[in-house]
Amino acid sequence: MKIGVYLCECGSNIASTVDVEDLAEQAKEFPNVEVSRVYKYVCSDPGQLLIKQDIEEKQLDRIVVAACSPRMHEPTFRAVLEDMGLNPYVLEIVNIREQVSWVHDDKKKGTVKAASLLKGAVLRASLMHPLERKKVGVTPNALVIGGGIAGIQASLDLADMGFDTTLVEKSATIGGKMSQLDKTFPTLDCSQCILSPKMVDVNRHPNIDLLALSEVVEVEGYVGNFKVKIKKNPTYVLADKCTLCDDCVPVCPVIEHDEYNQGFSPRRAIYIPYPQAVPASYLIDPNSCLGIEPLICSKCKDVCGPEAIDFDMKPEIIEKEVGAIIVATGYEPYPIENIGEYGYGTIPDVISGLDFERIVSASGPTDGTIRRPSDGKIPKTVVFVHCAGSRDPSKHLPYCSKVCCMYATKHALQYKHLVHDGTAINFFIDIRTAGKDYEEFYQRAAEEDQVIYIRGKVSEVFQDGDRLLVKGADTLTGETVELHADLVVLATGLMPSAGTKEIASLLNLSVGMNGFIREAHPKLKPVDTAIAGVFVAGTATGPKDIPETVSNASGAASRAAGILSQDELEIEGTVAQVDEDLCRGCGLCAEACPYSAIEIKAINKYGHALRVAFVNEAMCKGCGSCAAACLNGAINQLGYTDSQILALIGALGEG
Amino acid sequence: MSYEYLKFGKEEKDFIAKIEEISGQNIYSCYQCGKCSAGCAFSDKMDRSVSQLIHLIQIGQKEKVLKSNTHWVCSSCLTCTVRCPREIDVAALMEAVREYSLREDYEKVIISEISKEALDKLPNIALVSNFRKKTG
Numbered sequence: 001m002k003i004g005v006y007l008c009e010c011g012s013n014i015a016s017t018v019d020v021e022d023l024a025e026q027a028k029e030f031p032n033v034e035v036s037r038v039y040k041y042v043c044s045d046p047g048q049l050l051i052k053q054d055i056e057e058k059q060l061d062r063i064v065v066a067a068c069s070p071r072m073h074e075p076t077f078r079a080v081l082e083d084m085g086l087n088p089y090v091l092e093i094v095n096i097r098e099q100v101s102w103v104h105d106d107k108k109k110g111t112v113k114a115a116s117l118l119k120g121a122v123l124r125a126s127l128m129h130p131l132e133r134k135k136v137g138v139t140p141n142a143l144v145i146g147g148g149i150a151g152i153q154a155s156l157d158l159a160d161m162g163f164d165t166t167l168v169e170k171s172a173t174i175g176g177k178m179s180q181l182d183k184t185f186p187t188l189d190c191s192q193c194i195l196s197p198k199m200v201d202v203n204r205h206p207n208i209d210l211l212a213l214s215e216v217v218e219v220e221g222y223v224g225n226f227k228v229k230i231k232k233n234p235t236y237v238l239a240d241k242c243t244l245c246d247d248c249v250p251v252c253p254v255i256e257h258d259e260y261n262q263g264f265s266p267r268r269a270i271y272i273p274y275p276q277a278v279p280a281s282y283l284i285d286p287n288s289c290l291g292i293e294p295l296i297c298s299k300c301k302d303v304c305g306p307e308a309i310d311f312d313m314k315p316e317i318i319e320k321e322v323g324a325i326i327v328a329t330g331y332e333p334y335p336i337e338n339i340g341e342y343g344y345g346t347i348p349d350v351i352s353g354l355d356f357e358r359i360v361s362a363s364g365p366t367d368g369t370i371r372r373p374s375d376g377k378i379p380k381t382v383v384f385v386h387c388a389g390s391r392d393p394s395k396h397l398p399y400c401s402k403v404c405c406m407y408a409t410k411h412a413l414q415y416k417h418l419v420h421d422g423t424a425i426n427f428f429i430d431i432r433t434a435g436k437d438y439e440e441f442y443q444r445a446a447e448e449d450q451v452i453y454i455r456g457k458v459s460e461v462f463q464d465g466d467r468l469l470v471k472g473a474d475t476l477t478g479e480t481v482e483l484h485a486d487l488v489v490l491a492t493g494l495m496p497s498a499g500t501k502e503i504a505s506l507l508n509l510s511v512g513m514n515g516f517i518r519e520a521h522p523k524l525k526p527v528d529t530a531i532a533g534v535f536v537a538g539t540a541t542g543p544k545d546i547p548e549t550v551s552n553a554s555g556a557a558s559r560a561a562g563i564l565s566q567d568e569l570e571i572e573g574t575v576a577q578v579d580e581d582l583c584r585g586c587g588l589c590a591e592a593c594p595y596s597a598i599e600i601k602a603i604n605k606y607g608h609a610l611r612v613a614f615v616n617e618a619m620c621k622g623c624g625s626c627a628a629a630c631l632n633g634a635i636n637q638l639g640y641t642d643s644q645i646l647a648l649i650g651a652l653g654e655g
Numbered sequence: 656m657s658y659e660y661l662k663f664g665k666e667e668k669d670f671i672a673k674i675e676e677i678s679g680q681n682i683y684s685c686y687q688c689g690k691c692s693a694g695c696a697f698s699d700k701m702d703r704s705v706s707q708l709i710h711l712i713q714i715g716q717k718e719k720v721l722k723s724n725t726h727w728v729c730s731s732c733l734t735c736t737v738r739c740p741r742e743i744d745v746a747a748l749m750e751a752v753r754e755y756s757l758r759e760d761y762e763k764v765i766i767s768e769i770s771k772e773a774l775d776k777l778p779n780i781a782l783v784s785n786f787r788k789k790t791g
Contacts, residue, residue: 381663423663431686443741446683452663452713455687471658476687476710477703482658 002034003125004060005118006051008042008067010097017101019111023066026115030122034058043073048080055084062125066094066118087130089573089639094121120651124644131573131638136618138224140564143168143322145216145503148176149546150538150553151328152198157557158326159207163564166209166320167202168216168230170499173277175199176330180260180354182361184546185410186441192276192363199278211318212279219507222597222619223533224323224569234313235283236292237270241308242281244272248300248309254288258365261358264373265365270300270309274363284309324533324560327507327517328553329500331539334389334397334493341460342388342490348374349468350461350488352388353407360414370418372487375466379422379486382415383470384408385458386428390493399514401493402543405432408491409445416449425452425483427472435545454481461488494543507534508596516542527556531595532619535559574622574639576615582634585611589626589635595619598626659716667715670755674712678751684741685709691735691745700778701725705735705745708752721759726752730780753784 005027009015020038027036035054039047042065054060063086065077070093078088096114104110140163144155147169155167167174178184179199181191202208211232218229252268260274269289272282290297291311301309333354337345344350349372351359362368372379386408390401405428412424431453433439445451456473463469464484471482496515504511509529510518517540520528527535537556538549563569576589580603590598590613597619602609613626613635627637636642675682685706692704701724703711708725726749735745766786774782 425661425663443684443686446686447681450683452683453686454714474659474710474714477659477707479659480657481661481714483661483663 001032001062001126002058002060003030003032003062003064003122004051004054004058005030005033005036005064005122006042006047006066007036007038007096007118008047008065009038009040010068010101011040014067014097014101017104017107017110018096018114019107020066022111023114023118027118027122030119032062032126033122034060042067043076048076051077051080052084055081055086061086062090062092062128064092064094064118064121064125066096066114066121068097069093069095069099089131090125090128092121092125092128094118116652116654119654120648123647123651127641127644127647128639133573134571134617135568136222136224136571137568138563138566139226139321139323141165141320141322142324142326142560142564143216143226143228143320144326144328146170146176146328146330146499146538146540147174147202147210147212148328148330148538148549149178149195149198150330150540150549150556151176151326152195152202153550153553154326154328154537154557154560155208156198156201156205157554158560158564159205161557161561161565162207163561164207164209166211166228166230166322168214169210169212170215171273172213172235172283173199173273173279174202174210174212175276175278177354178546179274179276180262180357182357182364183410183414185406186435186437188410188414196276199276203278203280210279213283214318216503216506217317219325222616223531224563224566224618226322226325226533228320228322228325230318230320232316232318234286234315235281236286236289236309236311236313237282237284238308238310239279239281241306243306243308244280244282245305247303247305248282251299251303253297253299254285254290256285256288261365262352262355264355264358282308284311323564324535325507326535326537326553326556326560327500327503327509327529327540328537328556329503329540330497331494331500331543332497334401334495336388336490336492338396339388339490342385342458342488343461343463344490347461347463347468347488348372349379349486350490352490352492353404353411354492356411356489360411360418368418370415370487377486378419380419381423381425381483381485382412382487382489383458383468383483383485384412384424384426384489384491386426386491387457388490388492389495391429397493397495397514399543400432402432403545404491404493405430406435406438406441406545408489409442409451411489411491412451413445413449416445416451423452424449425454425485427454427456427458429455429457435547456481458488494539496540500540503540507531509534509536510594514542516540527552527559532621533560533563569618571617571620572622574637575617575620576622576624576626577636577638578613578615579634579636580605580610580612582632583612583630584632584634585613586631587613588629588631589613592625592629594623594625595621597621661714661716663715667717670717670720671712671715673755674748674751677754678744678747680743680748680751682709682712682748684743685713686741688740690738690740694734694738695729696732696734697728697730697778700728705729705749709743709745709748712748712752720752721756725749726756727781727784728778729753 007020024036142158142165158165214232220227254269257263258265258267358364389396456475458472467484535556537553601614624637627635692706703723729749
């Protein structure tokens with residue numbers, strides 16, 4: 001065995017605190033060291049060439065580089081080894097920059113520490129074996145979970161790139177929360193007008209398989225090779241027969257609150273969520289229909305010309321194989337009835353932001369005239385309460401929901417546009433307008449439309465005759481204030497949807513303290529998750545506005561395409577390896593594995609059925625948690641075996 | 656606890672409109688950053704800061720605005736006007752409040768009734784303002 005040792009000065013980064021020349025001399029005395037050199041920048045082209053020449057001339061078969069963190073240049077030096085025909089895993093990098101020179105200022109002590117680390121590395125290098133990088137195939141199909149604007153955008157992007165994409169949506173139509181919005185800030189585009197073309201595109205796209213009223217119930221497998229089970233719930237209406245004639249609706253005797261209009265208008269038990277719904281089909285609400293188990297009424301069936309109604313439709317399980325998954329399960333509004341002092345749920349004229357969206361919408365229950373729920377009168381004074389639920393770590397949501405300042409401003413402005421002589425008052429803590437043209441929008445609301453902003457929170461809302469008495473603080477004057485209003489709109493905060501929580505738990509994704517899915521890195525990997533091949537888009541990771549959600553979704557689609565476009569994926573050689581003779585099948589390793597890469601399987605050995613741990617190498621990230629957890633020492637972390645680690649510790653002990 | 660009652664009726668709206676008309680400024684351009692108050696040389700002599708006075712106009716608190724001494728202490732040095740990030744001529748707003756106050760005949764000062772002590776303490780500029788009250 002011949003080991004080459006290369007010490008990097010990194011300009012003065014390392015050389016000023018570590019005596020690299022002295023280290024090079026010491027290294028020559030370490031076992032199996034054939035050559036030991038110092039270079040100013042080993043990572044540079046001439047530095048790499050130095051190693052290459054030595055490998056060729058001196059027939060080196062192990063390389064030790066003492067330089068910066070392996071996070072920086074491990075790929076560089078592995079490539080050097082591969083170029084020279086060596087296995088890339090017979091390389092050891094000693095971090096004498098971040099772990100020595102940058103954290104010490106005593107050159108003598110620094111050199112002693114570096115020498116111990118270097119000796120350990122040389123001893124470890126002697127115990128290294130070539131490792132193999134395995135390859136797995138890739139199914140070039142994608143699964144997108146959630147059909148809001150994030151899921152729609154991600155599906156369209158992937159489908160346009162040519163990948164077969166399955167879009168699964170829990171409710172009867174795609175479109176999500178955006179479809180309920182009337183207008184969008186800061187341009188005041190009609191939300192449905194900019195969304196519905198994309199919904200139509202999804203429906204028509206030959207590469208998209210849209211499964212509405214469906215839920216993902218099981219996911220197995222690993223990056224490039226997921227097996228997914230989807231439960232498609234029955235609509236009780238055959239979509240290919242339904243002609244959308246609406247004959248069934250007037251005859252239905254059941255009246256329900258219409259979810260799309262936030263319960264402000266009625267719908268029947270057979271209905272279409274809204275005219276632009278995709279897929280465009282009627283469906284029957286099984287919870288209230290009188291025709292499904294037991295069959296009491298079949299009026300809709302009787303009038304349906306094309307015979308599209310099937311009361312016996314059953315849920316079906318659809319299986320799909322996909323290479324990548326995008327989670328776009330979105331948000332839901334905070335339950336503001338929790339803020340008792342605001343009276344939501346008990347005072348009819350206290351409404352949520354989403355309620356206001358429907359009330360102001362031309363397609364809403366009041367046909368676009370702003371009327372308050374209690375008596376249908378047009379309100380003359382409207383109070384908008386910012387941070388309803390948000391920024392309240394003691395009782396509600398600890399974080400800023402990001403979009404409420406803007407949507408409350410938009411609401412106030414819309415109100416002023418429709419009720420010219422009305423008064424719109426916003427109670428806020430801070431106004432946050434971080435987005436393109438957002439500040440201008442806020443200033444416009446104040447300047448051009450006389451929307452009044454009072455800095456302070458509303459403390460309580462009371463019913464006072466047919467008006468509302470709003471009490472609050474004006475921290476700009478330092479006074480407590482009260483006024484009468486006709487309508488109070490709570491700028492409700494955003495929290496992770498129930499679907500986000502379910503899918504995170506189904507896919508074993510890690511979630512943050514607030515229940516939003518955690519990104520692989522909050523800045524540099526914002527759409528990746530800790531699980532390879534699973535990406536996340538939109539408000540499932542936290543509150544976002546529409547432009548951010550859309551770019552996030554396109555980002556996730558492009559990251560997924562990076563996997564789907566490969567024929568095979570190369571898997572790191574440093575994976576866990578189970579010694580089946582030592583394994584007793586206790587399952588501690590499977591519990592310790594953060595990536596769900598270990599499964600306990602029954603095997604037949606010596607005529608006995610034995611339970612042993614099985615590592616899925618495609619899912620294993622080589623973290624070593626299982627090897628540390630195993631009580632029998634049955635798991636070997638390839639590239640970081642016990643003997644190698646002990647050699648490192650031994651060298652440190654000597655110093 | 657006593658609450659100040661906010662109202663946005665005709666009286667309040669007329670007051671706001673008049674101040675805007677006299678000053679030529681949009682009172683709702685102000686987003687209450689406080690730069691005018693922070694740079695005002697006479698802030699410590701004012702019972703309400705300049706930006707507070709503007710906010711009181713925004714929310715139609717006419718009585719409080721007129722009872723305040725802020726606009727009378729203002730010497731129209733224009734520091735606020737030059738510095739305002741929203742390009743509001745704050746000094747013109749102060750002048751408008753003074754003008755409004757005079758037109759309303761609000762708190763007419765009778766110079767002969769000012770005590771000797773008060774006269775000694777008063778800054779000259781305040782006296783000048785008082786003369787205007789008298790003659791306006």
